[in-house]
Each structure stands twice: as structure tokens, then as C-alpha cells.
Amino acid sequence: MWVPSLPITIITGVAAGAGALCLFKDMYGGVPFDKKVLAEGKTVIVTGATSGIGKEASWEFAKRGAKVFMACRNMTKCEAVRREIVLETQNKYVYCRPCDLASAESIRSFVERFKEEEPYVDILVNNAGVMETPKGVTREGFETQLGTNHFGHFLLTELLLDTLKKSAPSRVVVVTCSAHQKGKIHKEDLNMTEKYDPIEAYNQSKLANVLFARELGRRTLGSDVAVIAVDPGFADTDLTRHMGMMKSFTRFFVYPLFWPVMKRARTAAQVILHAALDPHLQDSAGDYYVDMKKSAPSELAQDYELAMWLWKVSEKWTRADAHKSALGRPQAA
Template sequence: MWMPNLPLTILTGVAAGAGLLSLFKDLYGGKAYTKEASADGKTIIVTGATSGIGQETTWEFAKRGAKVFMACRDMVKCEEVRKDIVLETGNKYVYCRPCDLADNASIRKFVERFKSEEPHVHVLVNNAAVMEPPQRVTRDGYETQLGVNHMGHFLLTHLLMDTLEASVPSRVIVLTCVAHARGDINKEDLNFSKQYDAAAAYNQSKLANALFARELGRRMLEKDIAVIAVDPGFADTELSRNLAMRKSLTRFVVYPLFWPVMKKPRVAAQTVLHAALEPALQRCKGDYFVDMKPAELSEKAQDYELAMWLWKVSERWTRLYEHKADLQKIMAE
């Protein structure tokens, strides 16, 4: 009697299962922002636009007619991605501009150049992030996750604030995630220099994002600038490259377990698109959205005193007012 080749049968079954899962993710992995909200006439900045959610967000904005500035560290990669977006969307108004969020000087140079080229920015998407890297600090001495995920965006947003005010109605979109609820602001050692814990530092940075969005929204109450915190969900992007599930032999065991529930980047990008373009959200002042639905931030993320403490520390650490004064002087020349 003929007996099937067991290893081949198993492999065939696994391959078929993977195909079905892929189809499921394509069809049911998340809903699209299908409204005919045009981005024509809008100038938009997206940080971290060379991969993952940032890349797909840029593609979506370009498809809808926006002028998009990709604020990125790697110009070679940025140009490759930009060309693909232009070819696929037919929108030639997509630009690469150097902006290293781990370097305050680079952020200021980006803003200086942007302001010399453009009078308006209608949407600023603070997307770029790093997650659980080895212990190191940025050029300005911040722990990497705190520096890139929070401090860099704090400085960038403030240096663009006058342009956002000149462009009303405008919006600031801050990407955070569910990790903010597990975070604490380590007041005694923000940089985790005494005892580094990569996961705790990441959670702290995501809580910092949420606190920043809440406090910025409060300060925009009398202005037509919407501030929206967004959780794009658990997406399959390069952000997770430092996690154990991506490293060594564990990636063959752990990663497949998570893959079925991970969103594709273009699906996750819909949450950003919704926050940036949905007309009804223009009145948002630090509101939080998960999968395009209003959600409640953690109790810590709604702590006004903690938000004020972090705001003042961020002003001091980034030397915000020095950068603003220098930038104003340069732009006036």
C-alpha cells in the first residue's frame, strides 16, 4: 500500500496554511480609510518615511494628492522609496529631506530648509521610532528611545509651530501604542544610565508620546490646530528588528506565532490617514484613537502634573528656546 511522504505532506500543509493566513491578512487584517477625503493642496511632513508605517502613510498621502516631505536619516534609502512612490501614485510632489531625530542640529537644519522652501505645513506626522535597541545615547546625550521617539519630535514640532499656526486648520499626529500603559516616567534616571532596561525605556518613550500629545492639545485649545495620538496597532515592520523574535534561531519559532496577528504596514497606516484627513477630527486636542476609534489613554498618560514636568524637562534638555532664537535669527537674515 502506498504511504505518503510524511515530511513532504507536513511541508505542503504548512505552505498551504501560510497561504491561507496571508489571504486572511489581506482580506480581514484591518479596515481601510475609504472616505474620499482628498489631500489636494495640503503640505505634509512624515518622519521615518523610508519603511513600514511611515512609508505606507507617505504613499497614501501622495495617492490623495498631497505634497509630502519625507523627513529621514538615510537619504539613499529615502530616494529609492520616493521614486517608487512617485511612480506608483503619479504624484511628483514627494520630496526627501535629511532629518536625523537623534541629532538636534539635524532637526534644526531640516526646519530651516523646510521654512525656506514652504510657507505652510498642514499635517505633521511624528511617526519615526526605535524599539529596544542596545544601550546607547544620541548625539545630544539622550537614551536612544527617549531621544528619537520623544525628544526629537518634541523639538521638531515646536520649531514648526509658527508654520503650523500659519497653515490652520492644521494637525499634529503623534504615534504612540499600547505600550504607553505599561510605561513609567523614570524621573530619577530618564536616560536609564544606571540600569538599562530596553523594554522599560521603550515603554517610557511611548508614555512620553502620549503625555506630549495631551499637553500639546491642551495648549492648542484656542487655536485651530488639532492634536491626535494614534495607536496603529501591532504591525509587521522593521521597528521590531531588535526584538528576540527577530533574532537568531528564535525567529523561526517565536515570529511565526505572532505573524498571523500582526498588521501589514499599509493596514496600520490607515489609522494615521484617518487622523490626518477625517474632517470630524479637526477639533481633537490630544484625543487618542485605536483602529480609527476613540479610546481612553492610561491614567498615567492623563496625569497633568506629570505632563507638565516632562514638558519642562524636554524644553530644557532640547535647549528649545536657544534653537528657536537661532532659527528666527537665521530666517530673518
């Protein structure tokens, strides 16, 4: 049966173009972290592990033999992802635990249960995050993005720090991004109650992540607790779901334009694996890595006085000392 050659030529060209685009996307994403580096015998906590980079990092840790605790808000979704990871990696030591980073009570409950179950934690991955959300606050009244992305992880890390030190050599990986370079810490209005801008609030929270990592690294010097801040790059995840252009009809035009230069979530997760498992990074003290290469963060992110100020404010606002004390008290009947 005769078929016109033009449509076949067009179809072949489209297929070849699509293949080249996928190849470019994989090459642009970078090389994977060394698959021969295993995580056997290590206990890992990953926040925000039900989707995107957190899910893929959890999968990778499980594949490499780690015991993985997925600290997530949505238990139904977490259980579905956990089953998927267990079946694919053949690692049954993957667990779901409720942990809402927008609630201090939930964070403390997570830590309390974890400490009852596990004596050590080798790797804490502070990955969960929200981006450009509508104006709102957490359970404790913090601006949503700063409260979730920074304060929640600050409190979680503080409550686990004694276990991390006991488990040394151990590591804390803080996931941030290049948005920190545009960030500013609004000292006079940290909650941005007077003038809320979702982009500025996100940038502030990402700068806070880097400042936190650097100050935590300074405070843990000599304890053999490594602290590394990582930038996974522009990844194809649902983190952008709150952005205006992604909620409107323009998404159907914008997304295809950006797709070729967006990393796959598993590719982006390699920076977490590198920070958590590379033996050469154990002496890191708040260092910042982009695509597995040590980089210099923004000038503000290197301001030690600002980092110390933010730490003190974070301690006060999260009532970290009170939560630490509560962890040691017997539960009421």
C-alpha cells in the same frame, strides 16, 4: 502520467490553509480609511518615511494628492523610496529631506530649510521610532529611545508650531503604541543611566509620546491645530530588529507564530490617514485612537501634572527656546 493522490491532497490543503491565513490576516488588520477622502493641496511632513508604516503613510498621502516631505536620516534609502512612490502614485511632489531625530542640529536644519521652501504645513506626522535598542545616547546625550522617539519629535514640533498655527486648520499626528500602558516616567533617572532596561526605556518613550500629545493638545486649544495620538497596532515592520529574539535563531520559530496577527504596514498606516484627514477629528486635543476608534490611554497618560512636568523638562533638555531663536538669525557666511 499517474501521480499519487496523497501529495496532491497535501499540497491542496497547504495552499487552502495559506489562503485562509492570508484572508484572516487581512480581516484582522481592519478596514482601510475612506479612499474618497483626498489630501489635494495639503503639505505633509512624515518622519521615518523610508520603511514600514512611515513609508506606507507617505505613499497614501501622495496617492491622495498631497505634497509630501519625507524627513529621514538615510538619504540614499529615502531617494530610492521616493522614486518608488512617485512612479507608483504619479505624484511628483514627493521630496526627501535629511532629518536625524537623534540630533537637534539636524532637526533645526530640517525646519530651517523647510520654512525657506514652504510657507505652510497642514499635517505633521511624528512617526519615526526605535525599539529596544542597546544602551546608547543621542548627539545631545539623551537615552536613545527617549531621545529619538520623544525629544526629537518634541523639538521638531516646537520649531514648526508657528507654521502649523499659521496653516490652521492643521494637524499633528503622534504615533505611539500600547506599550505606553506599561510605561513609567523615571523622573529621578529619565536617561536610565543607573539601570538601563531596553524594554522599560521603550515603554517610557511611548508613554512620553501620549503625554506630549495631550499637553500639546491642551496648549493649542483655540488655535485650530488638532493633535491626535494613534496606535497602529502590531505591525509587520523592521521596528523589532533590535529585539533579542529577532536577532537570534529563534526568529525563524517566533516570526511565523506571530505573522498571522501582525498587520501589514499599509494596513497599520490607515490609522495615520484617519487621524490626518478625517474631517470629524479637527477638534481633537490630544485624543488617543486605536484602530480608528477613540480610546482611553493609560491612567498615567492622563496625568496632566506629569504631562506638564515632562513638557518643561523637554523644553529645557532640548533647548527649544535657543533653537527657536537661532532659526531667526541670518546664517554666517
